[in-house]
Amino acid sequence: MATTKLGFIVQRPPYKSENPKLALTHAIASQSVEVYLNDGDIVTAEVAFIGDGVLNCLKDQKATEHYDISSTESHIKMSLLVDVKVFVCKEDLAKFGLTENDIVMDAEEFGADMTVSVVPFQEINKMMEDVNHLLFF
């Protein structure tokens, strides 16, 4: 019975590369990892958006309409739905003049209880200390 904690740090904007989306899909995969492990062993994933990475969180992304692909917005909602913790750096949002009104904060329409936490970078640093392994995207 052990837990391995992973910290996913997204530092780049969406769509230039698919990596921000892969960060979220891999984090979501923490839900099905038990099939490979012994009873009671788990892997947990937390995701933090920092720097230009906070641009992944903008609302109303029309990626499906224009390019027929899912948006990073929809992936953030999926992450919340499976109870992945999602952090967004407060200072970086402020730097871009963005507020909680501009970004995805919940996935209520899918029945998710989890919401996005806008936190100071210091708390993200604490999360990085706390996890067993870091994955920077």
Add this chain to the structure above:
Amino acid sequence: MATTKLGFIVQRPPYKSENPKLALTHAIASQSVEVYLNDGDIVTAEVAFIGDGVLNCLKDQKATEHYDISSTESHIKMSLLVDVKVFVCKEDLAKFGLTENDIVMDAEEFGADMTVSVVPFQEINKMMEDVNHLLFF
């Protein structure tokens, strides 16, 4: 009987992406383009290294020894061998504290007559004016 002139501008360092090398291989391909064209019609290619792109020109690249791939250095020599004009921006070399001693200047060992021209950016601007189409790498 007409000539189309192409200007290849390399602005990024080697090895992160293969684009600088592709610039040179495509420029070299100007030598065999006649098979597709009418008699007397030709396409010429000139290559200019600017900004971080001048780092492609450093001598003694050991890419074959360490990674079993050809170096951009060897591609510059091949370009000279088939008489492609190669320019290197003087100001950008100076910015990095590099001199003609640090970079590939000729391909004498292969019998090439053409040499690399280290020129002020202004002359590269003139080349850009002069060509029919620009290809930035």
Add this chain to the structure above:
Amino acid sequence: MKLAVFVSDFRNTVDTLDRLKPEKLGVILVGNGVYHAVIKENGAPSPVLKTSADFYALAEDLETRGINTANVKNNVKVISYGDIVDLIFNDYEKTAWL
């Protein structure tokens, strides 16, 4: 030379845009380049917009990223793919994708 420059990145890794001095310059913001049209950092608009040029931003790429085209800066014209075709055929002679 009349030159249409495409900027597709938010963080430019090349400084070429500042050095080009064509007679007429158009800057077409596409892909993640569209962030330059709207995102301020610490209150300041993108330095890209300081270039002496005509600015365009692709509507599809703004909206894909969750940016309302109404929020784009005044000196940037929001355009479509069809407009890009017309621009490069009618208003400019050469293109450069930085």
Add this chain to the structure above:
Amino acid sequence: MKLAVFVSDFRNTVDTLDRLKPEKLGVILVGNGVYHAVIKENGAPSPVLKTSADFYALAEDLETRGINTANVKNNVKVISYGDIVDLIFNDYEKTAWL
């Protein structure tokens, strides 16, 4: 936390390195990141080297790019792939590829 950070680009598009404050920080320059170990711009060494950290640069990647390992700055240790393995297993607990 003892953190080994890999820098693989010459032009960083992220500012994360400046913000990390681990108890012990190692910066391993690989790929085009090795330019930081030697290239001066307008006489000034790379700002990456100003970070408070231990610096390492991969010999193979320096030489691939035509850089003589003797020219690397004093505070950067030239290492091999094997050394990287030992560093991340013995000297650091976590890694971050920026």
Add this chain to the structure above:
Amino acid sequence: MGKLTIGCFSSLVGSMSLDFAVKLAAAAIDKGHKVDFWVSGNGTMLSIKDQRSFKDYSSLEKPLKELMAKGLNVTACEACAEARGYHKDITMEGFKRHSMDWYLASTFSADRVLHIGGE
């Protein structure tokens, strides 16, 4: 009406450069222009047939086939494709493969060239 030659050297699925190139080609053809489309480097990924369409990834096989039916001329760099293991048998029907001189020859008669390099 003119001729536009597009060269795309970036990687597919994930980067949006090929999506951009295909949409621009479509817009140019709609306006009556002739379009030559060259892919090199990682861009040769576009030439593989039967890419499975997932909602997470852009899938360009369908729009590309429609454009080919409307006259789009599309060619992959043969060496770049072979080096990646993209052999003839997994290449989309109608997608040509040539050496790099094809791209240069296409620019000869082109009114405009858009070369998409970058990273």
Add this chain to the structure above:
Amino acid sequence: MGKLTIGCFSSLVGSMSLDFAVKLAAAAIDKGHKVDFWVSGNGTMLSIKDQRSFKDYSSLEKPLKELMAKGLNVTACEACAEARGYHKDITMEGFKRHSMDWYLASTFSADRVLHIGGE
């Protein structure tokens, strides 16, 4: 001796990230460590068999096979591969394909994880 899990998400031929990852895996195995190697996104390009070896492009099939013989455990993200048209029949022998949870499971028992994301 420990276990190292490497994840590589970058594109092959051209970018040197996969070359780096393969060489690091080799160095770790030489020192007696166990290595799991996961490729996702454009990194799945590594899994294709019969990539033609040109001197311009790095060719990793041979070193990879040698490492597999020495116990390297290498797996590609199945969805990322399928989305690119890299189907089972063109996958290198011994190269596994799984869903993303394989990578996370590998980190469970890993002493060190090197996740190569970037651009």
